[in-house]
Amino acid sequence: MSQNLSELDLSHLQEALSRSGQKVTPQRETVFKVLLAKRDHPTVDEVFNRAREAMPGLSLATVYNCLETFVGCGLVRQVNHERESTRYCPNLAPHAHFRDKETGRVHDIDLPPEVLGSLRSILPPGFDSETIEISFHGRAQAKDGPAS
Amino acid sequence: MSQNLSELDLSHLQEALSRSGQKVTPQRETVFKVLLAKRDHPTVDEVFNRAREAMPGLSLATVYNCLETFVGCGLVRQVNHERESTRYCPNLAPHAHFRDKETGRVHDIDLPPEVLGSLRSILPPGFDSETIEISFHGRAQAKDGPAS
DNA sequence: TTCCTGTTTAGAATGAGTCAAAATCTCAGC
């Protein structure tokens, strides 16, 4: 539950927000720290509950606002699986997601550039893709450890 | 709005349903025909409206039921994009989806076996994937024609 | 201070989807 989030991580927040003309507020800091502290793809509700430990007055709407802001300035990615609640992920490296049928956990799967390339190459001319989402669904061996 | 859907298509329905011990009903036929008639990844609401032209008494819940049944017996795939309404797709060949930012249309993108293979290969040992969903998001040149 | 703008808050509203229970259908067995 580290208090030792590197300054570097928080400076990302600072930088990304000011890049898009927005302010660093206590709420945004708190929410961002929650995302960095446990990278388990929490839902809004989970973020809300964790964040309230540090900031009891925080409102759910604000958590929605913060997360939307982060997504908007590229700090965080949304992860959707079927119709379940949206989850949030501060891993900015290109990666796919694997959703475990049994546990519901979401795992990051590293996406090598050549695979990304071959994916891009299947688009016929005229299709200009900004984002690609890849999600696997199945069972993962209980390789425990932090629910990545 | 072709009445000439091949017998073959409808026999798929027949076969897939009885394979899982379920009945062919007028409602299911109607809904299935709607999916085949215009392969534009309709939402439940769109299916509902189209189906009611042929069967005015049809209820929304039944459309949900039918589509769930079809997905369950592998006749149809669900397509989710972000938090938008679920769409349905009778194309069973392996393919990705491209969602046009501007029009909202969803296009099927053919997925060659070798690309599918290279995707599978990025899974670390212990990850056993049953389904893969790939979705692109961006702009598509107005290569008009039926909103594939 | 005062104003302005962006942010946060609480609560109401939305809307896709699900559920429960009654009505209806189908069809095997008589």
Added chain:
DNA sequence: GCTGAGATTTTGACTCATTCTAAACAGGAA
């Protein structure tokens, strides 16, 4: 052709993630 069991459909109520609205708040420029 009837009967009864099981599947299917219907209606309407319900859930719940998310969005919206309007009022309070914060903090910097004038």
